[in-house]
Amino acid sequence: MTEKPRRRLPRAVREEQIVDAALEVFSQRGYHAAAVDEICERAGISKPMVYLYLGSKEAVFIACVRRESERLVTTLREAAHTGDTPEARLWAGLEAFFRFVTDHRDGWVVLHRHAADVGEAVAGEIDRARRAIMTEVTRLVRDGISLVGEPGTPATRLGGEDAEFVGHALVGAADSLTDWMERHPRRSAEDTALRMMNMVWIGMRQVLGGEVWTPPGRR
Amino acid sequence: MTEKPRRRLPRAVREEQIVDAALEVFSQRGYHAAAVDEICERAGISKPMVYLYLGSKEAVFIACVRRESERLVTTLREAAHTGDTPEARLWAGLEAFFRFVTDHRDGWVVLHRHAADVGEAVAGEIDRARRAIMTEVTRLVRDGISLVGEPGTPATRLGGEDAEFVGHALVGAADSLTDWMERHPRRSAEDTALRMMNMVWIGMRQVLGGEVWTPPGRR
Amino acid sequence: MTEKPRRRLPRAVREEQIVDAALEVFSQRGYHAAAVDEICERAGISKPMVYLYLGSKEAVFIACVRRESERLVTTLREAAHTGDTPEARLWAGLEAFFRFVTDHRDGWVVLHRHAADVGEAVAGEIDRARRAIMTEVTRLVRDGISLVGEPGTPATRLGGEDAEFVGHALVGAADSLTDWMERHPRRSAEDTALRMMNMVWIGMRQVLGGEVWTPPGRR
Amino acid sequence: MTEKPRRRLPRAVREEQIVDAALEVFSQRGYHAAAVDEICERAGISKPMVYLYLGSKEAVFIACVRRESERLVTTLREAAHTGDTPEARLWAGLEAFFRFVTDHRDGWVVLHRHAADVGEAVAGEIDRARRAIMTEVTRLVRDGISLVGEPGTPATRLGGEDAEFVGHALVGAADSLTDWMERHPRRSAEDTALRMMNMVWIGMRQVLGGEVWTPPGRR
DNA sequence: TATGAATGAGAGTTCATTCAT
DNA sequence: TATGAATGAACTCTCATTCAT
Missing domain, CATH: 1.10.10.60 (Homeodomain-like)
Structure with missing residues (x-):
């Protein structure tokens, strides 16, 4: 009553x-x-x-995608301004990402788990959202890593194609680790970010330092 | 007639x-x-x-998932027996994966681009398929890396949780790179695998060698 | 302000x-x-x-029908008082009608182009409006033609049924000619009325004079 | 059972x-x-x-319109071949029309009582159907009346515009008389046609013979 | 074995209509 | 007096699924 x-x-x-x-x-x-x-x-x-x-139903879905996309992009962008060094920025970005996924599970699902099976309008909007995120991550990677080497050694900066490659790999890995987190609930967002840094950053440092891996047969 | x-x-x-x-x-x-x-x-x-x-329609879809899942798992398993060293096996696995995705685009789409929006039975089957793949990759990673250090130093072997973590990261990254490949059509499966090795393996070697990354604030 | x-x-x-x-x-x-x-x-x-x-929406529509119906009926009634001879009255009536249709297109559409597809209340109102118009026209015809013969020959007056028949024919023809007018925009209301007089009046004069048409086979 | x-x-x-x-x-x-x-x-x-x-619902309606339109047009066309003289043909046409309307009430309603309030596709189809009918009637009128005068006097033939005018008037009148028939159920189709001939043909004969009506004021 | 004919159940969408302010 | 906010009820249309042959 x-x-x-x-x-x-x-x-x-x-x-x-x-x-x-x-x-x-x-x-x-x-x-x-x-x-x-x-x-x-x-x-x-x-x-x-x-x-x-x-x-329309489509429009409702699009509204969801748009809002969550903006939230995530904002989050990433803010994180990218957090640290002084590129290393710190990447770290902040990863942490922000995993925190976002943890806190806005629904949003992330809507953004990344709806590939096929959807009208063109929706597919287009999802695509746009994903590109926006990818752009943010790619920038994070490129700007960050450009400074990895000593100052004055811009040659070590990642090229556009490389940065995109790393961007894709990072987003994909992070997305997939989302599932991993769900199966290890005690692992916090920070924890997961930490593991990723260990997996990614250390190698990247070496690579930018000039180390190259070649297939066994061709050495 | x-x-x-x-x-x-x-x-x-x-x-x-x-x-x-x-x-x-x-x-x-x-x-x-x-x-x-x-x-x-x-x-x-x-x-x-x-x-x-x-x-039923569901059953048809499940049949698709099952067949493609088996094909991919088989492919990965065979690749894991290809090389002598763990490094070679990981390389063979990655290459096999990207080749599969290139050659069986439809299969991969069915396996990885259909998360939500589907009845429980189907979702369950997809989940099972993914776990199978993940298991394969995790094994690839763990068995491979267990030998990275000198023989006799099993301490450096990746623990179960770590191996799973890396497995997730690898599968996710590889999946996402599928999109990257489509936008760079000249990049072959081998090429993509090579890039991933450079991104992943070099770092992993260091990490297993004991190197650890810690967040800037806590050093 | x-x-x-x-x-x-x-x-x-x-x-x-x-x-x-x-x-x-x-x-x-x-x-x-x-x-x-x-x-x-x-x-x-x-x-x-x-x-x-x-x-209600119905009531709004009914209000439209009622108003336009009254306007047209008034117009016709006034026309019927305009001329001295029945011939003149019919002529005035036709002219008035076509002028009304030309000037109040919307009203006429509402009155005559909404037969089916409408609730009973509305249909009833439309029916009432049409009867009112038909009554007016029938009267015009009957009173007019009753005087066609010489005075003192009321036998030539159109009977009720005949007058109604002519009334229906006239209204129907006039309605349909409404379309004809739209396709020949230069034809004025007066022009159209003139043509109708030529089509109708001359024959009617003969008929009332006693001429009868019989089907070929029965002559 | x-x-x-x-x-x-x-x-x-x-x-x-x-x-x-x-x-x-x-x-x-x-x-x-x-x-x-x-x-x-x-x-x-x-x-x-x-x-x-x-x-679709529209398509169903269109199918109705098309079928009934064809039926009526066929009926009219056949009637037009029935008689020897133009007079006989017009008579046959009118009779056929009223018989059709009597026997296929539903068809006629669908053809002529659905003006506004309908999607473009439907409106277009209705329009097409009506034009077809009008064409048939106009032809009936023109071909018939061209022979009204003595042979060798083609000058009396109705011009295109006039024929169309008469066609519209006839169809409209006949349509409206449909209502009249419903109120006088004992009147057969033939009866109604007969009345129309009396109303129309006699006058038309005169008109084609050269008689013209002019408004009272201008004589 | 193989199929044209048929349907139950439910989806998105759109009104005319009425509260509550 | 005047209105932005809200809804009940209905409609067209689609799809996976199954008879009957």
Whole structure:
């Protein structure tokens, strides 16, 4: 009798609520299995509102992708300004990433676990989001590593293609480690980031220092 | 007189044809967007046959996953027996992986690009497939690296948790690099594998040699 | 200071505005395709107002029909008093009709192009409107033609059934010629009326003079 | 228990049944008010069949329009070949028309009582159907009347614009008389046609003979 | 073995309509 | 008086699935 959850909210608030609810449902069920009805129910709202405000199921999904993408990009960008040395920046970036994934599991699922099976509009938006993230990471890597060698040795800077390569590898690895984290719940985001630094940074230092690996047969 | 494309084929052959067709369709369209009708059409067979042989759309998809998973696992396992040294085995494994992805694009898509949005049965099967692959890679890593140090120094062997960590990182990175490859078409599977070795192996050697990275603040 | 287009108008004015707007929309889109939202927008008013004043979409439509019907009936009635001879009255009636259709296109569309596809209440109202028009035309025809023969020969007067027949034929023809006019834009209302007189009146004169047509086979 | 109305009918038969049922429903309810569900029910068939065979509600409606339009056009065309003289042909045409409307009430409603309120595709098809009918009638009129005068007096032939005018008037009048017939059920199609001939033909004869009507004021 | 014919169940979407302010 | 916020109810359409032959 007493606690009707407040009606007549202003539009902006309701939109936010809808995206919140949608994120949960999309993340749990996937795009197709997600029923608009369930989103409504969880948002405590009726279907016409969703369509009035967002326009279509696709648009709701896109709104989710966009918001989470922006959040993650912002997070990464801020981390990149945190440390003084490139090493510190990469470290901060990795840590920020794993923290984001831990805290916004739903967002990450929506961003990275929805490849196929989705209309062009949605696929395009996801692609855009991923590129944005990749760009951020690639920049982190390139700018960071350009300073690895002694000052004045810009030759050691990673080229564009190399930086992209490392970017892809890092994002992919980090994404996959997301699963690893779920199976080792005691491992914190920081812990995971630390392991990655050990796996990646030490080698990179060497490589930039000139060390090269060649296949056994060709040595 | 007529040239109807062979009727009355034995069951095994028909099933294989169905899976072939289904793999293409699932890979191109995704699980939901894939219409059973299209699979039938491409397999040159009628719908009731598909249901008679495989039982349901889910079952068809599972059959695809299972077959491709086995193929990849076999490929990886064979690669692991190829070289003498652990280094050679990891190299062979990576190369085999990228070659598989290049040659069996559809299979890989079905295995790795279908996380959410799918019934429990399917999700379970995909999960099983991924674990199988991960197991293979983890083994590759652990067995390989256990010998990195001098003989007789098993202390440097990677622990279970560490090996799993590296396994996840490798698979994730490799998966993501799949996209990178598509954007750099001239880069062969071997080329990509080579880059990964440079990124991963050199560092790992150091780490196993005892080198440890610690965050800037705590040094 | 602000120039919001007049608020707090008296009810009668508002209703008139609503009907004006509704007429446009109904005429352009048809009853179903007409969105109440668009009517509101075009009337510069909010939805609850429309419902407060008119009650329902049906009621709005009925109000349109009623108003336009009255206008047309009035127009026809006035025309029927214009001329001295029956011939002149019919001529005036036809001219008035085509002028009305030309000048109140929307009204005519609402009156005559909405037969099916509409609830009973609306259908009833449309029917009533049409009967009113038909009555007017039938009277025009009967009273007119009753005098065609010499005075003192009431036998030539059209009977009720005949008058109704001619009334239907005239209204139908005139309605259809509405389309013809649209395809020959240079033809004025007067022009069209003239053609109809030539088509109808001359024959009618003969018929009332006793001439009868019989099918070829029965002569 | 005994009379399940035959299942597994060949496609062509089912399509015909669907159009039959649809015609009834569209005619009674109008395009929008007609629910596909009701069409299915009346056709003794399930919804997917309708969509499999015809494709959409619009397409079903269009199929109705097309079929009835063809029927009517055929009827008119045949009638036009029936008589020797133009007079006889016009008479046959009118009679055929009223008979068609009497026997295929639903078809006529679908053809002529669905002006506004309908998507472009449907509107286009209706328009096409109406033009076809109008063409037929116009031809009937023109070819007929060209011979009205004595042989060798082609000057009396109706010009294109005039013929179109008369065509519109005739179709409109006939359409409207359809309502008149419903209110005088004892009047047969032949009867109605006879009245129209009396109303139209006698006058037309005069007009083509050179008689012209001019407004009172200008004489 | 093989298939054309058929369907149950549910999805997204769009109104006209009404609270609550 | 006037309105932004909200909804119930219905509709078209699609798909995996199964008869009946």
